[in-house]
Amino acid sequence: MTVLLAAVVGVLYTFGIYLMLRRNVVRLVFGLVLLGHAANLLIFTAGGLVRGRPPIVAVGELAPPPGTADPLPQALVLTAIVIGFAVVSFAAVLVHRVIDETGTDDVDEMRATE
Amino acid sequence: MNGLIVVSPVFVPLLFAGAVMVGFRRLRVQQAFGVAGAVLGLGAAITLAALVWRTGPQSMHAGAWPAPIAISLVADTFSALMVLLSSIVGAAVAVYATSEVDEGRRSMGFYALLLVLLAGVNGAFLTADLFNLYVCFEVMLMASFVLLVLGGDRCQMEGGLKYVTLNLFSSALFLAAVGIVAGSAHSLNLGELSVRMPAIAAERPELVAALAGLFLVAFGLKAALFPLHFWLPASYHTPPASVSAVFAGLLTKVGVYALIRVFSLLFAGLAAVLDFMLVVAALTMVIGVIGAVAQFNIRRILSFHIVSQIGYIVVGLGLVGAGDPAARRLALTAAVFYIAHHILVKTNLFLVGGVIGAMRGSEDLGRLGGLKRSAPWLAVLFLVPAASLAGIPPLSGFWAKLGIIAAAVDAGAWLVLAAALGAGLLTLLSMVKIWNEAFWKDDPTPVSEDRGRRPTAAMVAPMVVLALLTVAIGLAPQALFDVADRAAVELLEPDAYLAALGVAGGTP
Numbered sequence: 039m040t041v042l043l044a045a046v047v048g049v050l051y052t053f054g055i056y057l058m059l060r061r062n063v064v065r066l067v068f069g070l071v072l073l074g075h076a077a078n079l080l081i082f083t084a085g086g087l088v089r090g091r092p093p094i095v096a097v098g099e100l101a102p103p104p105g106t107a108d109p110l111p112q113a114l115v116l117t118a119i120v121i122g123f124a125v126v127s128f129a130a131v132l133v134h135r136v137i138d139e140t141g142t143d144d145v146d147e148m149r150a151t152e
Numbered sequence: 153m154n155g156l157i158v159v160s161p162v163f164v165p166l167l168f169a170g171a172v173m174v175g176f177r178r179l180r181v182q183q184a185f186g187v188a189g190a191v192l193g194l195g196a197a198i199t200l201a202a203l204v205w206r207t208g209p210q211s212m213h214a215g216a217w218p219a220p221i222a223i224s225l226v227a228d229t230f231s232a233l234m235v236l237l238s239s240i241v242g243a244a245v246a247v248y249a250t251s252e253v254d255e256g257r258r259s260m261g262f263y264a265l266l267l268v269l270l271a272g273v274n275g276a277f278l279t280a281d282l283f284n285l286y287v288c289f290e291v292m293l294m295a296s297f298v299l300l301v302l303g304g305d306r307c308q309m310e311g312g313l314k315y316v317t318l319n320l321f322s323s324a325l326f327l328a329a330v331g332i333v334a335g336s337a338h339s340l341n342l343g344e345l346s347v348r349m350p351a352i353a354a355e356r357p358e359l360v361a362a363l364a365g366l367f368l369v370a371f372g373l374k375a376a377l378f379p380l381h382f383w384l385p386a387s388y389h390t391p392p393a394s395v396s397a398v399f400a401g402l403l404t405k406v407g408v409y410a411l412i413r414v415f416s417l418l419f420a421g422l423a424a425v426l427d428f429m430l431v432v433a434a435l436t437m438v439i440g441v442i443g444a445v446a447q448f449n450i451r452r453i454l455s456f457h458i459v460s461q462i463g464y465i466v467v468g469l470g471l472v473g474a475g476d477p478a479a480r481r482l483a484l485t486a487a488v489f490y491i492a493h494h495i496l497v498k499t500n501l502f503l504v505g506g507v508i509g510a511m512r513g514s515e516d517l518g519r520l521g522g523l524k525r526s527a528p529w530l531a532v533l534f535l536v537p538a539a540s541l542a543g544i545p546p547l548s549g550f551w552a553k554l555g556i557i558a559a560a561v562d563a564g565a566w567l568v569l570a571a572a573l574g575a576g577l578l579t580l581l582s583m584v585k586i587w588n589e590a591f592w593k594d595d596p597t598p599v600s601e602d603r604g605r606r607p608t609a610a611m612v613a614p615m616v617v618l619a620l621l622t623v624a625i626g627l628a629p630q631a632l633f634d635v636a637d638r639a640a641v642e643l644l645e646p647d648a649y650l651a652a653l654g655v656a657g658g659t660p
Contacts, residue, residue, distance in 0.1 A: 058317070058321070063313065066317060070317070070320050070321075070324075073320075073321065073324040074324060074327075076324075076328075077324050077327040077328045077331065078327075080328050080331050080332070081327070081328070081330070081331025081332075081334065081335070082331075083335075084331050084332045084334070084335030084336070085331070085334060085335045086335060108334075108335075108338060110334050110338065110339075110340070111331060111334050111335060114283055114330065114331060114334060117283070117287065118286075118327055121287070121290050124294065125290070125293075125294070125320060125323075128294065128297060128298075128316075129316060129320065132297070132301065132309075132312060132313065132316060133313070135301070135304060135309060136309045136310065136312075136313050139304065139305075139306050139309045140306060140309065140310065145313075148310040148313065149310075150306055150307050150310050
């Protein structure tokens with residue numbers, strides 16, 4: 039399972055970077071979305087995959103029994119998804135405004151600041 | 153009580169950002185809350201700095217959880233100094249912006265964004281948790297994204313797109329690195345990580361080397377290290393001068409701070425990575441300053457100089473990899489001193505550039521001229537930070553450069569020494585170019601006196617204060633040198649930092 043997820047992460051990074059290298063700014067945003075997903079899956083996978091053993095502390099115990107899933111990476115992924123959502127929303131609006139303002143979606147033609 | 157003081161430089165700006173939003177569309181209310189928030193934030197930072205200087209590193213553990221479990225904020229000398237500097241810049245820019253930023257931008261939430269940006273920057277300086285550092289980066293970035301494109305000129309949009317893309321890419325790399333750290337060390341507390349990292353490095357050196365590489369690229373992009381610097385001169389000159397002044401003073405320095413903090417705590421043993429960083433930093437110094445020579449817009453010249461100056465600071469970190477303990481201590485001291493000098497001077501130069509732009513309606517050197525005659529006071533206000541940036545004694549830049557050069561001599565890094573001296577000379581050339589073109593030569597268009605606005609007291613006062621600080625550091629460098637030295641000692645032997653985090657024992 040870890041190997042499969044590692045392959046998925048690799049594919050997501052590949053497509054994300056490929057899309058970011060295109061000249062079309064809309065694809066740029068899609069690339070950013072894929073990079074975010076890849077990072078989230080990477081965190082999830084790197085945290086170690088444990089099936090069916092939630093980190094629940096029994097009554098009277100101070101720590102969950104050994105061998106349970108690490109809750110830390112999952113908390114990270116949740117937070118990162120929320121932040122990623124906000125960032126992608128902003129990027130989508132920005133790209134919309136950029137196309138409105140410059141009249142093109144080709145990054146090669148955006149040279150006013152160079 | 154001390155915990156409240158530690159968190160106040162983050163909390164006060166956030167609180168006032170909320171207050172500004174309550175007054176949305178009412179300019180005077182927003183402005184009053186905005187300036188008050190920045191000034192009170194400066195008060196909080198001064199209180200924190202005084203407390204840390206008197207009693208050593210302070211901490212705040214969120215939710216009253218025991219120390220390594222809670223998400224902690226720690227203020228050691230380095231953090232407190234950075235928070236103090238960012239709050240000085242924040243207050244100066246908040247006052248300056250009351251006249252410089254146009255009414256449309258100010259009434260559309262400029263002050264709320266500025267305060268959120270300050271909260272994010274201060275949070276990044278104070279946090280002792282790797283993921284929290286990521287969150288603070290994102291808070292700071294979101295505020296900076298909107299500040300950069302607020303107003304919506306074509307140039308702002310294009311510059312903003314480049315800035316947003318590169319910063320989001322860097323954040324994605326940072327996040328991936330954080331995830332791998334969490335998965336391999338089962339902690340994100342910087343103190344715990346610094347204790348566990350040597351064991352992990354001994355067991356799996358390739359993993360730790362890859363992590364160091366990810367952090368170097370992620371933070372290097374934010375700090376604008378060569379060859380990841382190109383987004384900075386493409387975007388920093390597009391928004392109003394107040395915005396670019398606060399960006400120039402603070403944002404790249406957050407990247408540098410993160411580099412210094414993470415590499416001194418987590419990867420201090422990786423001499424190869426630090427050597428690589430030294431090479432990159434030397435190239436950054438030279439490439440940045442050469443880029444500036446070709447430019448004719450004042451703020452673009454200054455933007456390239458940010459890149460070059462970042463090189464000087466990172467040289468200090470890179471030299472930590474070589475040499476004996478005394479040389480390492482001197483190198484980090486010089487880096488911290490350089491950051492302090494750089495933040496004050498660079499912000500001030502952007503503020504001066506903004507005044508020139510406001511008076512003449514242009515920042516293009518070809519169209520400027522005669523300012524020496526029409527605004528001699530402005531010539532003085534430009535000369536002080538410009539001479540300081542170029543490293544002319546007795547201003548702060550001279551001591552900052554002297555520190556870096558002394559550290560390079562101690563470490564026997566002769567090529568770096570040559571690069572630093574050469575870049576210093578070219579910096580002087582750029583500053584002389586601005587001086588000659590904007591101030592010294594005759595005005596090419598004689599009627600230009602009426603083109604722009606007269607600068608108000610609110611614009612001049614922050615520049616005077618920052619210039620006086622530069623002169624004060626130049627005349628009494630020992631005071632700042634002592635602070636930087638203490639920060640360097642705490643970074644190299646993080647026992648006090650670990651104790652404030654409740655993590656027992658240093659590296660075995």
